[in-house]
Amino acid sequence: MGILSSAVLIALGVFLTVANAEYTGTDCNPTDSNSSCSADPALGTEHTWLFNSTLDSKLWDMQTGSIDYTSEGADFSIKTENASTLLVSNFYIFFGVMEAHVKMAKGAGIISSVILQSDDLDEIDWEWVGYNTSGVQSDFFGKGNTTTSDRGGNHAVSNADTEFHNYTSYWDKDRLEWWIDGDLVRTVNYSEPLTVYGKNYPQTPCQVKVSNWPVGIKGQSVGNLEWGGGYVNWTDVPFTMTVSKIRVQDFHSGKEYKYTGHTGSYESIEVIRYVQSNNGTSSPRFWKSLLMIVLSSGNSTAQAEITKKPAKTLSQKWNDLSEGAHIGVYVGAAVVGALAVGALTWFCIKQRRNGRLQRALDDGSYNAELSTLEQTKLRWRQSELGRRDYQPVQN
Numbered sequence: 441m442g443i444l445s446s447a448v449l450i451a452l453g454v455f456l457t458v459a460n461a462e463y464t465g466t467d468c469n470p471t472d473s474n475s476s477c478s479a480d481p482a483l484g485t486e487h488t489w490l491f492n493s494t495l496d497s498k499l500w501d502m503q504t505g506s507i508d509y510t511s512e513g514a515d516f517s518i519k520t521e522n523a524s525t526l527l528v529s530n531f532y533i534f535f536g537v538m539e540a541h542v543k544m545a546k547g548a549g550i551i552s553s554v555i556l557q558s559d560d561l562d563e564i565d566w567e568w569v570g571y572n573t574s575g576v577q578s579d580f581f582g583k584g585n586t587t588t589s590d591r592g593g594n595h596a597v598s599n600a601d602t603e604f605h606n607y608t609s610y611w612d613k614d615r616l617e618w619w620i621d622g623d624l625v626r627t628v629n630y631s632e633p634l635t636v637y638g639k640n641y642p643q644t645p646c647q648v649k650v651s652n653w654p655v656g657i658k659g660q661s662v663g664n665l666e667w668g669g670g671y672v673n674w675t676d677v678p679f680t681m682t683v684s685k686i687r688v689q690d691f692h693s694g695k696e697y698k699y700t701g702h703t704g705s706y707e708s709i710e711v712i713r714y715v716q717s718n719n720g721t722s723s724p725r726f727w728k729s730l731l732m733i734v735l736s737s738g739n740s741t742a743q744a745e746i747t748k749k750p751a752k753t754l755s756q757k758w759n760d761l762s763e764g765a766h767i768g769v770y771v772g773a774a775v776v777g778a779l780a781v782g783a784l785t786w787f788c789i790k791q792r793r794n795g796r797l798q799r800a801l802d803d804g805s806y807n808a809e810l811s812t813l814e815q816t817k818l819r820w821r822q823s824e825l826g827r828r829d830y831q832p833v834q835n
């Protein structure tokens with residue numbers, strides 16, 4: 441290998457690192473008036489993840505707790521008092537299908553959930569409350585609006601704790617559907633009173649979030665306790681939810697999804713494909729995009745990760761490229777070298793930001809450790825059910 445191509449590989453290494461850093465999500469709400477959030481990495485394809493072997497950590501982030509893998513799936517277990525679990529996809533879908541095969545966790549005060557949620561708090565839910573093993577709840581939210589609490593649905597399922605069932609959400613710009621074992625159990629149209637005629641219809645790119653967590657703990661509101669079926673009996677640990685597989689289909693095939701403006705409407709979402717620069721070759725973005733195209737044949741980063749051959753070295757990747765691609769990369773190399781310094785600076789800033797977030801999470805007490813997902817839900821339930829009288833549920 442010549443000196444020039446070695447230099448190219450070093451430069452490529454820098455850019456690959458930068459690209460992966462983008463997978464670390466932010467807590468930036470794009471509908472906040474002054475926000476300037478980075479684009480969401482797209483799934484851009486369809487894939488089924490079997491949860492009986494270790495998930496690719498580039499695609500899935502275990503943010504709270506840990507998973508135990510068995511031959512039938514991933515166990516999300518609450519093993520000690522107040523523990524919880526949260527798995528979040530690093531990729532987003534912009535309309536699509538999410539099919540989860542789940543056994544809920546049984547036990548008063550325990551919530552199993554598989555949801556789609558966007559950066560501006562659009563949400564499409566499956567939730568199992570642990571005291572009722574014969575049902576599942578469907579729900580949705582638009583931009584975190586919790587003014588009313590009339591969107592939830594209750595659906596019968598037999599032995600939801602001991603049998604896997606197929607819980608599928610279908611989501612496009614016209615309608616939302618919840619399917620159980622091949623039966624359509626609920627439809628919500630884009631424009632109807634429940635969605636405030638579209639305004640509160642979920643319509644922005646969503647991550648997949650899987651969580652098993654306790655709501656039945658001291659200090660919760662009466663409404664939250666009632667929803668969860670009373671206090672958790674901690675002598676009954678572990679409380680285990682099992683996921684055998686999840687299929688996710690993205691209806692767009694973009695590389696990234698970017699909010700333009702702060703409305704949170706689907707029309708404001710820009711599907712970024714590849715070179716996004718009208719500044720020509722003077723823009724770092726142009727060269728980064730060009731290199732990513734060459735390296736991934738135009739697939740989304742998630743798609744490239746899914747289809748990658750195990751542990752290819754950079755030099756193998758280089759050898760796999762066509763002659764034309766080699767020439768393209770040579771031409772770009774000089775510019776890349778010059779831009780590497782800038783890219784490193786950007787990467788360092790980004791890492792610093794991520795580091796702050798991580799520290800904030802690590803520092804917290806139990807309540808602070810509740811994920812934003814859980815905290816948001818509790819606020820919602822609180823406003824939703826707070827005024828009712830609490831009647832302990834008999835198991």
Ligand SMILES: *[C@@H]1O[C@H](CO)[C@@H](O)[C@H](O)[C@H]1NC(C)=O
Pocket residue numbers: 473474
């Ligand atoms: C947004 O920016 C404007 C003008 O800089 C400022 O007056 C306002 O307080 C900011 N709003 C928020 C929520 O930060």
Ligand SMILES: *[C@@H]1O[C@H](CO)[C@@H](O)[C@H](O)[C@H]1NC(C)=O
Pocket residue numbers: 490492493510511512
């Ligand atoms: C995971 O499940 C699939 C499908 O049920 C099965 O073919 C495969 O052998 C399982 N893998 C492990 C490691 O148990």
Ligand SMILES: *[C@@H]1O[C@H](CO)[C@@H](O)[C@H](O)[C@H]1NC(C)=O
Pocket residue numbers: 571572573574575576594595596597
């Ligand atoms: C469990 O949920 C199902 C479906 O919503 C419902 O029919 C049933 O009455 C519920 N059982 C209890 C104990 O709440």
Ligand SMILES: *[C@@H]1O[C@H](CO)[C@@H](O)[C@H](O)[C@H]1NC(C)=O
Pocket residue numbers: 585586587588634636639640
């Ligand atoms: C929030 O929901 C309520 C009730 O559905 C609705 O009246 C209101 O307009 C919504 N607010 C926003 C900002 O969409």
Ligand SMILES: *[C@@H]1O[C@H](CO)[C@@H](O)[C@H](O)[C@H]1NC(C)=O
Pocket residue numbers: 539606607608619621622623
């Ligand atoms: C799960 O249900 C969805 C919706 O009915 C269906 O499209 C899919 O094929 C089902 N999956 C399996 C494995 O049967």
Ligand SMILES: *[C@@H]1O[C@H](CO)[C@@H](O)[C@H](O)[C@H]1NC(C)=O
Pocket residue numbers: 627628629632
């Ligand atoms: C949703 O739209 C379909 C037609 O596209 C209609 O048949 C159905 O009644 C609508 N549902 C609701 C809840 O408005």
Ligand SMILES: *[C@@H]1O[C@H](CO)[C@@H](O)[C@H](O)[C@H]1NC(C)=O
Pocket residue numbers: 521522657658659806807
């Ligand atoms: C669990 O959380 C509750 C409510 O915050 C608290 O009162 C209790 O002491 C916690 N238990 C443990 C073992 O941390």
Ligand SMILES: *[C@@H]1O[C@H](CO)[C@@H](O)[C@H](O)[C@H]1NC(C)=O
Pocket residue numbers: 673674675676
């Ligand atoms: C908690 O569970 C244990 C064992 O299942 C039982 O003996 C005990 O009575 C339960 N405690 C409460 C408060 O229900």
Ligand SMILES: *[C@@H]1O[C@H](CO)[C@@H](O)[C@H](O)[C@H]1NC(C)=O
Pocket residue numbers: 718719723
């Ligand atoms: C690139 O182009 C955009 C829009 O045309 C412009 O806003 C931006 O300032 C340009 N950036 C550079 C570095 O020239």
Ligand SMILES: *[C@@H]1O[C@H](CO)[C@@H](O)[C@H](O)[C@H]1NC(C)=O
Pocket residue numbers: 485735736737739743744745747748
């Ligand atoms: C891009 O995606 C296609 C279809 O999923 C796959 O066959 C191909 O191997 C991928 N290419 C790379 C370089 O990942």
